[in-house]
Amino acid sequence: MARSKVQVASALQREDEYLFGWDPMPGIVSVWAQRDGQAVIWQRINGRIVNHTEQYRPWVLATSLRDLAHLGDALQPVNERKPGKVLVRYHKLKGPEKSYSYLVFARDLPTLEQAILNGAITRLKKPLNSLMEIGDDYYRVGVVEQYLMGTGRVYFRGMNYQDLHRLQFDLETTALDPHRGRIFMVAIRDNQGFELVLDAPEPDDEAVLISRLCSIIQERDPDIIENHNLFGFDLPFLEHRAMAHGISLEIGRRGGSMVLESYPETLAVGPDARKRTRYSVAGRELIDTLDAVRRHDYVVRDMPSYGLKDVARYFGIASPERVYIEGAEIFETYRSQPALVRQYALDDVTEVDGLSRRLLGAPFALAGMAPRRYERLASAGPAMGILEPILVRSYLRAGAALPYQAAKQSAEDGLHEGGAVHLFAEGVAEHVVKADVASLYPSLMRTFQIGPACDRLGVLLSILGRLTDLRLTHKAAAQTISDLSGEANPHIATQAAMKILINAAYGYMGAGSMALFADGQAAGEVTRRGRTILTQVLDSLRQRGMALIEADTDGVYFAVPPDWTVEQERKLVSEIGAQLPVGIRLEYEGRYRAMLSHEVKNYALLTYDGGLIVHGVALRSSRAEPFGERFLRKALKCALLGDIQGVADAYQETVQMLRQRQFTASDLATRVRLSKTPEAYRLTRATHQEQAYEALLNAGRTHWYPGERIRFYKARNKTVVWLPDETEEAPVSDDWRERVRTGRSSQTPTNLPQHAEVAKRRDYDVEHYLHVLVTSYAARLRKAFEPADFEQLFRIDAQPGLFDEPIENIQPRWIRCSQDL
Template sequence: MNPAQYKAFLLTRHWRDGANGIELQFWAHSASGPLRLIYPDQKAVCFIARDTALPLDGVRVERKPLQLTDMQGQPVDGLYFQQQRQLQQLRERTAGSSTLLLESDIKVVDRFLMERFVTAPMQVTGNPRQRNGYLELINPRIQPIEYQPELSYLSLDIETDGSANQVLSIAFCGPGVRRILMQGEASDWPSDLPIHWVRDEAQLLREFLQQMQQLDPDLILGWNLINFDLDYLERRCRAHHIPFTLGRGGEQATILQPQQSGQARIASIPGRVALDGIDNLRAAFWSFDSFALDHVAEKLLGRKKLISGSQDKLAEIQRQFREDRPALAAYNLEDCRLVEDIFQQTDLINFVRQRATMTGLSLGRQGGSVAAFDNLYLPLLHREGVVAHDIGAFHHSQTSPGGYVMDSQPGLYQNVLVLDFKSLYPSIIRTFRIDPLGMAFPGDDPIPGFLEARFARERHLLPGIISRLWASRDEAKRRQDKALSQAIKIIMNSFYGVLGSSGCRFYDPRLASSITRRGHEIITRSRDWLEAAGYPVIYGDTDSVFVLLGEGYDEARADATGRQLARELNSWWNDTIAREFRVQSALEIEYETHFIQFIMPTIRGTETGSKKRYAGVIRNVQGEYELVFKGLESVRSDWTPLAQRFQRELYRRIFFQEPYEAYISDLVEQLKRGELDRELVYRKRLRRKLDDYQRNVPPHVQAARKLDKPGRTVSYLITLNGPEPAEHYFSGRSGSPIDYQHYIDRQIEPVADGILHFLDDSFRRITADQLTLF
C-alpha cells in the first residue's frame, strides 16, 4: 500500500517525556480533515565544545563527536537525551559555571520542525489511521511546500454574572453558524434567535464542549479571549469537575497561568488555535486610542455593542438575565459578530497565517522576533557546519546607538519634500553583508563594519534571507496581498532589533552598530549631498530626509524635483558604495511625500526644534488635500478629543490662510459654557495594579480608585476636586464641577501656541479679555 500524501498547515505543537523517549505531537489542517502527527521515541539535543568536560553525575546522556564547529571555529560534540527533563537537569547544573552549552535552550518540537525547514505549510507523507474526527499518522515524513488553506473558525464570547461568578450564556458564530447557549427554559423566553436553552451552568458548559467538538473549528476567535473567556470557562469547568475537553479528539485544553507579573496567559488547546483580536491587531501594527471592542468596532465597522459603554454593563447584563434573556442573547451574539467582522475587515486571519508561514512561529504566538530569527537562521547555519551558543552566553560592555534623528530647524514652511530610504536597515544588511556567520568567519578580504567588525564577502546567511523576503514582499505588493506584505515588512524590520537585543543568541554590539552607525552615515552624507546641490535639509529621522524647496514651486514642479533628487541620490550612492566598498548597493531612496504646507514645531517652552513631531498638508491619492500629523497632540491618545479636534481645525485654517482668531475665541466660550464637556474626557491605560501605585499617584489612577470595577482603560475628567471617572460625572454621581481653567491652560493654550508662535501671535493675546473676565 502506497503512503498517502496530504497538503497540511500546522496548527499546534506539543511534546511529552515518555519512558522510551520524547513523544512529539503536531496537529495540522488538511483538505481531508484534521491530521494528528505523532513521533515517538525522539531525543532532546544540544551541543558542547569537544574540549569541555561534562559534569555527568546523575544525568543520562549520549555524547558523539560531530563534523560541526561553534562560532569560534572549535569542534563540537552532540549531546543526546532520552527525556527533555534530563537536558533540563544538565542546564540547571551548568548554569552560572564556565561550562557553555550550545543550543540547549531550543525546544525539541521547534528543532524538529526547523531542521526540516518546515514553518507551517507542509506535505505529509505516511499511512493514516482513521480516528474519531481526524486522521492519525505515526512517524510520517514532512517537508515544506507552498500552501495557504482557508482555516475554519468560530468567534466566541461569554456573558457572566459578576457577583455569582456563573457563566450565563455562551455565543459563537462563523460561516453558516449562529448559536447562543443560555440558562433557562424556552417556554419562559420566546424568541426567534438561535438560542439553545439549558437548565443550569453545568449543562451549559457540557453543551458548549460538545458543540465545539461537533463544529470542530481550526481557530477560535475572541476579544480578550484567553485572559477572560477561555480562562473563565476552564475555571468554571474545574468548579463542576468537568474535563475541559476543548481540544480536538476530546483532548483536554489548559490555560497556562503567567509565571511572572506582566506575562500573558497561554492557551494550550490540542488541534485548535486561540486568536485574540486585541493581541493580533497590535501585532499587525493597528493602532487605536482604545482597544475596547466597542471602540474598535465603531472605528472599523461603524457599529457598536448593544450595551453601550455609557451604561453600567454588569448591572445591565444582570437585569437582562432576570427580565429579558433574549435581549442578553442578542447582545452576546452581536459581540461574536463584531469580532468576526473585525477579523474579516482587517484580514487578520490571513496576516496570522502568513506570519506563521514566514517565521515558523505558532499561529497564536505574539511577539517572538528572536524565535523567528532562530527558525530562519539556525537551519542554514547548521548546513554551514556551525552551531550557535545559548542565549546570554556572553556579556558585552559596548553598546550600539539607536536610529539617527537629525536636529530639526523649526518653522512654518511651504513645499517640503520627504525622501525616504526603502527599508533602510534591511538594505544596509544586504549591502554591507552584515551577518553573524560572516562576522565570525570574515575571510581574507572582509567588508569593514563598525567597532572593528569585519564581514565576509561570500560566506554569509542573513543578506540572502532578507533578499528572499524582499522579493516575496515585492510579489505580495504586485498581487495586492496586504496581509502578506505587512507580515514580511514586520519580519524584515525586526532583524535589526533582534541583533541589537541581549535576548538574541547572536547579540553583539558590533553587529547592531554596523547597522545603526552605517544608517547615521547614510543619512548625514545624503544631507550633505542635497545641501551641496542647493537643497536645504530641515530634518532627518532614521531613514528619511526632509528637503525644503520653499516658495515658488507649484505641485507639478515639486513632484518632478522630488523624483529627480531621488534618481540622482540613488545614482550617487550606487557609485560611492561601489568605489569605497566594492559591493553593489541595495540602498533605494524614494520620493515619498510633498508637503504643500509644513510645520516643524519647537520643544514646548524652548526655541529648540522638536524631533519626531510635525504636521503638514499633502494631496492624497484621491486628489484631495489632507492634513497629516506625526507625534502631535491630535494623534496622541493622552490628549482630549477637544484638544485633538482644536489642533486639526486651527492648523487647517492657518495652512490655508483662513481667519483663526474668532474660532479660538468661540471655542473658549463654548468650553466655559459647558457645551464641550463630552470632549474633555481623558483616557489612559492602567499599566499596573492599583495597589502598586503608592507615591506620585497619577490622575487616571486616582479616578480608577473611585470606580467599583475599573477596566484596563480609565476615562476621567479633571474637576475642581481633582480627577473624577467620566461615568460618575455624566451619570450625576459626581457633584464637583469641571475645572475648565485646567483645560484652557493644559490643553487648548499649548496646542494654539505651538503654531501661533511662528506667526508672532499668541493664545493669550487673542483671549486676553475672555481670560480676564474668566
C-alpha cells in the same frame, strides 16, 4: 570566477533550507510537543484534519559535558553503542571550542534536565532547581521549537490563509471583572458560514452556556480560535467563570490534551511591553487580534485607539449597518432588546474576522518560515522571536556549534553609535514630501556584506539576500493581479512577512546580550555608512533649495515649491537617488498638503484628501481625555490649513462647552494603566497620593491589580471619581483562582457605582479642565505659532488685550523652502 548552474542551484537550495526548513510535510496546522518526548501533529489534508503522534528527543545545547560526566557510561556520543543503559546522548558540533558545541538529548526532558542539574549542583556546591540558575552554559528553546528545529518542519506548507478553519467567539458580560459579573451572551462564528448566539438570561444559565460553548468548539473543530483581546479579557474571564462553576474548559483537539492551559508571559509587541497571562490548547492556535493591531500601530503610529470598533472603522471593515451600543449599557439593552444585542455581538465577531484577514496574513507567512507555533509568531518580536530561531535551526542542520561569547562580547563593547536624527525646523510647512532610503540598514548589510563576525556560516546575510530577492518577486506578482480576485493576497502577505524579517536583521545584530549572534561593531559599521548616505541625501536637497524639516534613518521630510507637481517631486527624488551607491534605493514615499513639525519624530501631517496623521507621544497620549483629543484634532487641522479663525473658534467652543457643562464625565475622564498593587500603594499613600488609586478608594474599591486600565475624572468638590468603564482592553485579575479557592471573591463590594450612572454626570471641576485644555492640549500647538500669537489665541478669559493682533493677521510659523523666499 562565475559559479556553475549546479553551484547556484545548490546555494539556493541551502538558502531555502535556512529560510523555510527542509522537511516537505504539508498542511501542519498545529503541533503539541510535550516534555516526555512525544509530539502530536495535526495536518489539514484536502480539507480534512488528520493527526499522528511521533517520538522526538528533547535536547539542550551545552558548552561542555562537565555537568554530565558523572553519568559515566550512561552518557554516550550519538554514534556509539556501548553496552549498558544510556540516559543521555550527545552530538559534538563543529566549531570553536568555546561555543555551544554539544547537542545533548534524552528520551524525555525531565531526565535530561535532572542529569545536568545533578552535575551542576555538585560542581557549584549549591542547590539548583532549573537550568536557568546555572548561568549561560546552556541554551534551550521550548519543546515545540525543539521538535520543529529538529525535523525541519514548519506550519502551513502548501496552504493559503483561506484554507485555515478560523472560529471567532466574543463574550458579553454584566461587568468586566468576574468578581462582579458573569457571562450573559457569547457570539460564535467561523469562516465556513457558521453563526450562533448563546444566551444566559439568568445567573443559573451561565454554566450551561459555558458547557455549550465548549461543545460547539469541539463540533466545529477549528484550526484557529480568534478574538480581539482574547488573552486580556475573553479567555481569562471564561476560565474564571468556568472555575466558579467547576467546569473544565475542554476546547482542545482530540489526539492531545483537551483542557485550556495558561502561563505567564511578557508581551513583546510595541513600546509598552508588559506581563500577561498566555493561553494555549492542544491542536488549535489561539490568536488575539489586539496583538496584531499593536504591531501594526508600532509601525504606522496613527491609530486612534486599539478598541475593536475604532480599529474596524480605521481599516474600513465596519459595516454601515453595524450596531453600536455603549459598553456599560449592553446588559440593560439586552433586557429590553435582546435581538439588538445579539446583532451587536455578531457584528463584533464579524469585525474580528475582518481584522484577521487584514492583519494576520503576514504572521501566517512567517509560520511557513520560522520553527515556532503560529500563535507565538503572531505576537513575537521579529528579531529574537523569529530571526534567532531560524538561525539556530540552520546551525543545527549544518551540525555547526552556535556562538557562546558573541552576545556577551557585544554587550561589553558598549553601545555603538546609532543612526542620525535631525530636526531642522519647527512650525508649519506646506507641500511636504517624504523620501525614504528603502530598508536602509538591511540594504547596507547586503551591499557591503556586513554581518556578525560570529556567524561563521554567513546565515544571516544569506537569509537577508534571499528574503530581499523573494520579497521583490512576490511584490511584483501582487502588482500584476487584480485586487478584486483575491489571488494577490498570498503574495501581499508573504512580501509583508519578508519585509518584517528584513527590517529586523540590523536590530538583531545590534541587540547586545539579548541576541545569540550579536555583533556591536558590525552594527556600528552599518550605522556609520547609514549616516554617510543620509548626509549625502540632505546635501543634495539643500543644494536644490528644498526646506529640510526632519530626517532620520526612516527617511527625510522636506518642503517643495508650492507650484510643483507630483511628477516634479518624483523626478527630484529619482535624481538624488541615482547618485547613491549601487544597491541603495531612495524612494518617493509620499506627499502631504501640510506638516506641523513639533519635535523629533513628533509631527502632524495633513494629506491632500483631508486626512490627519498624528505621530509621536508629544502629540498623542494614552491618558488623553476625549474632549481634549477632539479639540486638538480639530485645531491641528485648522492650523495646517492656515485657518487661524478656525483654531480660535475650536478653542473658544471648547471653553464655552466646559463652562456650560455640556460635556459629560465620560468626555473628561483620564485613562491610566495601574502599576501598583493595593498593598504597594498603601505603603506610599501617606506621603504621595495618586489620583487613579484615590478614585478607586473613594468608590469603595479596595482590590485592583497591576495592568488594569481605569478611568477617572475630577469633580467640582476636588475629589477624583472612578468611572467604571466597560472597555475592550481591561484585563482580568490573575489572582482570581486563589480568590475562588479561598472564598474571598465575595468580599468585593456589591454597591459599586454603575458606569451608565457615572458616565453621564456633569459635576466636574470646570476650572481644572480649563487648565487641562490649555496646558495639555493647546500647548501642543505652541510650535505652530509665534509666542505672542499663541498667548493671544489660547487665553482662558477670552478678553481682548490692548496689543492684540487682528485675528486675520495671525499666521502659523511657516517653514518655507529657499525658492519661496
